[in-house]
Amino acid sequence: MKPWIWGAAALIAAVVVPSFLDPAGYPIRVLTLTLLFAALGQAWNIVGGLANQISLGHAAFFGIGAYTSTILLIHFNLSPWIGMLAGAALAALAAYLLSFPTMKLRGHYFALATLAFSEVLRVVASSWTSVTGGPAGLSVPYAADSLALLQFKSTTPYYYIILGALVLICVVFLVIQKSALGYRLRAVKENPDAAEVIGVDTTRVKITAAVISAALTALLGTLYAQFTYFFDPEAVFGIVAISVRAAIIAILGGAGTLAGPLIGAFVIVPLEEFANAALSSRAAGLSQLVFGLMLIAIILVEPRGLLVLVSNGIARLRKGRKG
Amino acid sequence: MSESKGHKTLSACRANRPESGFMPSGFMPSRRSVLAAGAATLAMPYLSRVSYAAGKDVNVGVVVPLSGANAQFGVNSRNGIELVADQINAAGGIKALGGAKINLVIADSTSTPTSAATVGQRLIAQNDVVAILGAYASSLTLALSEATERRGIPLMTMSFSDQITGRGFKNVFQIISKASTLGEAQLKGTAEIAQKGGETLKTIAIMYEDTAYGSSQAAGLRTTAKALGITVAMDEAYPLGITDVTPLINKLRAANAQAVFPASYLNDGLQIIRTMRQQGIKLPVIGGAGGYVIPDFKKALGDYAENVMSIAPGNYDQDPSLTDAFKKRYGYFMVHEALEHAVCLDVLAKALEKAGKADPNAVRETLHSTRFEGxxxxxxxxxxxxxxxxxxxxxxxxxxxxxxxxxxxxxWPDEYAKGKAIWAGA
Incomplete structure (x- = not known):
C-alpha cells in the first residue's frame, strides 16, 4: 500500500469518527485536543525535525496567536478568523526578528535562546495587565454559535476546523520536505558547515523555515483560545504546557517525518488523559507519575521515536509470517 | 479501574497507529488489521469509561489539583468533601431521593486550565454528574466554568477571583466572598486592628505573586488603600516560585511602611517572612489566605509565624462542633478550603433534598432560589x-x-472574633 493511501484512509476515518460520538462529550474533546497537538507537533517539526533546530520556545508563537486574536476580538469585535491572520503575521515577524540573534547558535544554545524568548513573552503577558488581562488571563467573550466568531457550543465544529488546520500544516510540511527548501534544510541538519560550502544559504533557509513554522503555530494558538474559551499566560506561553509538549510529541513520534507528530500526539494526549481518568482518584499526583514513567519507557525502548518502533514491529511481523 | 484496563487502553493507542498517518512504504497490512485498528480507535475513548453499577446514587464531580503546584490545597479540599460525603451517606443519604448515596467522582485538574476543563467535560459526559465542586485555583475554576456553563451543570466553587461570578454565568456558585471584597476587608480589618493597637495606618507595602490570585488580591488592596487614604509605599509583583527575595526585602526596608501584605500561596510567603524576620524587620505581616492559613505555615516558620495575620474567607473556630470531625479524621485543623468545599457539598445535598430529583437544572434553580441554613x-x-x-x-x-x-x-470583625488581635510583629 502506498503512503498516500494511508493518508487518505486516515483522513476519511478522521472525517467519519465524529458522527459516532456525542458532539459535546469527552471522547471528541480528547480527539480534538489530540488533533490540535498533532498540528502543533507538525508545525514544530518544520524547524525541529527538518532542520534539527530544536526549539523549546514555540509557546511564544502559540501565545502570540492566542493573545492577538482574542485581544482584537474583545476590543474591536474583530472576527477571530482575521485575528488569526494578524496573529500569524505577528508571529512570523517575531520569528524573523528572533532569528537574527539566534541564527549562529547551535544545539543546546539555540534551544535555550528560544526558551528564554518564550519566557520573556510570558512575563510580558503577565505584567501588561491593561492589554493582556495580566496573570488572571483572558476569557473569550461568550457568544451564540457563530462561524464568523468561531464559537460553538458543540465540540464537533472545532474538531473539523482543527482537523482542517492539521491537514493544512501536514501539506505545508510535505511540500517543504519535497521541495528544494526541504533538501537544503536537510543539508543544514546533517552538517551546516558542509551545506554552507556547497552553496546553501543556511541563514536564509533557516529563517524561511522558522517564519513558516511560527506563523502556523500562531494559527493554532488562535484555535486553542477559541476552543478553550479561556487562557492565562501559563496556558499559552507555558514551557511544559506548550513548548516542551510540541517538541516531545514530534520527537517521541519521530522527528523529521510526516507521520511522527501524528503518532506522537495520538499516543501522548490520550495516554495523559487515560492516566488521569484511571488514577487521579487514587493517590494524588499518581497519574502524572505514571504518565512520566511511560514516556521514559518509550524513549528508552526506542530513542528514534515510535515511528521506527512501529515500522520495525511491522517488518518483524511480516518476516515471521513469511517464515 | 483495573490494571488490565490500563494495558488495554495502551494497546488501543498502539493499534491506532495506521489511523495516524502515512507509514514508510514497504509493508502491507491486511485489510482485516486495518479494520481492527479502526475499530480500536473508535472504541478507544470508551475503554476508559468507568461503570457505576448503583444507578440510584447521585454522582457529584470533584475537580481539584491533586498534582502540581497546588496539590496540597487540592488534597485538603478533597478531604473536606469526602468527610461530608461520608457523613451524609452514613446518615442515610439523600432522603428525598429514597436514600440515594452521594458518589464522589474525583478527578485531578492538574495545574493547567485546559486539563481542568477537559476533566470537567469527562465527568459531565461519562459520569452523569449532577454538579461539580472545584477547582480551588481561580484559573482552573475559570476554565472549568466555561465547560460547565455550556453544558448547564452547576459548578460550586470556593475560588476567589471576581471574574468567576462576573461573567453573567448561570451555572456557577461562589460560596465565599470574591477577591476584591477580601482585599478590601484585608486592609479595613488591618486598619481597625492597628487603630485598636494604638497606631493609625498610613503607609503599607504590597508584594504579590504574578498569578490570577496574587494580582487580584493586590488590585483589591490598592483600590481600598486609595479609598481609605492610605499610601502604598511599595507595590511589587514577583514571579511565582521566586528564588531570591532579598531585593524585595531591601525595597521593603526602604519603603518605611507600617505593615506589609505579601499575597502568595505558600513557599514564597515563607521565604519572604523568614528573610524579613532574620533581617530584624518586625513589621506586622498580613497574608492573603492561601498558604498563610494552613498548618504547614506554622511548621515551616516556627516562632516567626506567631501573630502573623491573614484574611480568610472562613475559619474552623467559627464552629468547632463541625470542624473537630475533620481534625479527628485527618490529624490537622480544618483548613478553610476544606471547610468551604465541605459547605459546598452540604449545600448541594440540601438542594438535592429540596429539588427532589438529581437533575442539574432542578439543582441550579434550587441553588439560586433557596436560603440554606443548618x-x-x-x-x-x-x-x-x-x-x-x-x-x-x-x-x-x-x-x-x-x-x-x-x-x-x-x-476581626468583632461579631465573629474568638480572640483579641495583637498589633505587632514577631
Missing part, C-alpha cells in the same frame, strides 16, 4: 448561604485570623 452552613460567616443571581453567596463575610501557637484565631 448543618455545615453554621460554619460559614453569616451562618447561612444565599446565592444572588450571579451565583455569589451574599452572606459570606471575610475574617481576619491570627496565628497563636499552633492555632488560627479569628480576631
Amino acid at each position: 448543618g455545615w452552613c453554621n460554619a460559614m460567616t453569616g451562618r447561612a448561604v444565599k446565592f444572588d443571581e450571579t451565583g455569589l453567596n451574599t452572606l459570606a463575610k471575610p475574617l481576619m485570623v491570627q496565628w497563636r501557637g499552633d492555632n488560627l484565631v479569628t480576631v
Whole structure:
C-alpha cells in the first residue's frame, strides 16, 4: 500500500469518527485536543525535525496567536478568523526578528535562546495587565454559535476546523520536505558547515523555515483560545504546557517525518488523559507519575521515536509470517 | 479501574497507529488489521469509561489539583468533601431521593486550565454528574466554568477571583466572598486592628505573586488603600516560585511602611517572612489566605509565624462542633478550603433534598432560589448561604485570623472574633 493511501484512509476515518460520538462529550474533546497537538507537533517539526533546530520556545508563537486574536476580538469585535491572520503575521515577524540573534547558535544554545524568548513573552503577558488581562488571563467573550466568531457550543465544529488546520500544516510540511527548501534544510541538519560550502544559504533557509513554522503555530494558538474559551499566560506561553509538549510529541513520534507528530500526539494526549481518568482518584499526583514513567519507557525502548518502533514491529511481523 | 484496563487502553493507542498517518512504504497490512485498528480507535475513548453499577446514587464531580503546584490545597479540599460525603451517606443519604448515596467522582485538574476543563467535560459526559465542586485555583475554576456553563451543570466553587461570578454565568456558585471584597476587608480589618493597637495606618507595602490570585488580591488592596487614604509605599509583583527575595526585602526596608501584605500561596510567603524576620524587620505581616492559613505555615516558620495575620474567607473556630470531625479524621485543623468545599457539598445535598430529583437544572434553580441554613452552613460567616443571581453567596463575610501557637484565631470583625488581635510583629 502506498503512503498516500494511508493518508487518505486516515483522513476519511478522521472525517467519519465524529458522527459516532456525542458532539459535546469527552471522547471528541480528547480527539480534538489530540488533533490540535498533532498540528502543533507538525508545525514544530518544520524547524525541529527538518532542520534539527530544536526549539523549546514555540509557546511564544502559540501565545502570540492566542493573545492577538482574542485581544482584537474583545476590543474591536474583530472576527477571530482575521485575528488569526494578524496573529500569524505577528508571529512570523517575531520569528524573523528572533532569528537574527539566534541564527549562529547551535544545539543546546539555540534551544535555550528560544526558551528564554518564550519566557520573556510570558512575563510580558503577565505584567501588561491593561492589554493582556495580566496573570488572571483572558476569557473569550461568550457568544451564540457563530462561524464568523468561531464559537460553538458543540465540540464537533472545532474538531473539523482543527482537523482542517492539521491537514493544512501536514501539506505545508510535505511540500517543504519535497521541495528544494526541504533538501537544503536537510543539508543544514546533517552538517551546516558542509551545506554552507556547497552553496546553501543556511541563514536564509533557516529563517524561511522558522517564519513558516511560527506563523502556523500562531494559527493554532488562535484555535486553542477559541476552543478553550479561556487562557492565562501559563496556558499559552507555558514551557511544559506548550513548548516542551510540541517538541516531545514530534520527537517521541519521530522527528523529521510526516507521520511522527501524528503518532506522537495520538499516543501522548490520550495516554495523559487515560492516566488521569484511571488514577487521579487514587493517590494524588499518581497519574502524572505514571504518565512520566511511560514516556521514559518509550524513549528508552526506542530513542528514534515510535515511528521506527512501529515500522520495525511491522517488518518483524511480516518476516515471521513469511517464515 | 483495573490494571488490565490500563494495558488495554495502551494497546488501543498502539493499534491506532495506521489511523495516524502515512507509514514508510514497504509493508502491507491486511485489510482485516486495518479494520481492527479502526475499530480500536473508535472504541478507544470508551475503554476508559468507568461503570457505576448503583444507578440510584447521585454522582457529584470533584475537580481539584491533586498534582502540581497546588496539590496540597487540592488534597485538603478533597478531604473536606469526602468527610461530608461520608457523613451524609452514613446518615442515610439523600432522603428525598429514597436514600440515594452521594458518589464522589474525583478527578485531578492538574495545574493547567485546559486539563481542568477537559476533566470537567469527562465527568459531565461519562459520569452523569449532577454538579461539580472545584477547582480551588481561580484559573482552573475559570476554565472549568466555561465547560460547565455550556453544558448547564452547576459548578460550586470556593475560588476567589471576581471574574468567576462576573461573567453573567448561570451555572456557577461562589460560596465565599470574591477577591476584591477580601482585599478590601484585608486592609479595613488591618486598619481597625492597628487603630485598636494604638497606631493609625498610613503607609503599607504590597508584594504579590504574578498569578490570577496574587494580582487580584493586590488590585483589591490598592483600590481600598486609595479609598481609605492610605499610601502604598511599595507595590511589587514577583514571579511565582521566586528564588531570591532579598531585593524585595531591601525595597521593603526602604519603603518605611507600617505593615506589609505579601499575597502568595505558600513557599514564597515563607521565604519572604523568614528573610524579613532574620533581617530584624518586625513589621506586622498580613497574608492573603492561601498558604498563610494552613498548618504547614506554622511548621515551616516556627516562632516567626506567631501573630502573623491573614484574611480568610472562613475559619474552623467559627464552629468547632463541625470542624473537630475533620481534625479527628485527618490529624490537622480544618483548613478553610476544606471547610468551604465541605459547605459546598452540604449545600448541594440540601438542594438535592429540596429539588427532589438529581437533575442539574432542578439543582441550579434550587441553588439560586433557596436560603440554606443548618448543618455545615453554621460554619460559614453569616451562618447561612444565599446565592444572588450571579451565583455569589451574599452572606459570606471575610475574617481576619491570627496565628497563636499552633492555632488560627479569628480576631476581626468583632461579631465573629474568638480572640483579641495583637498589633505587632514577631
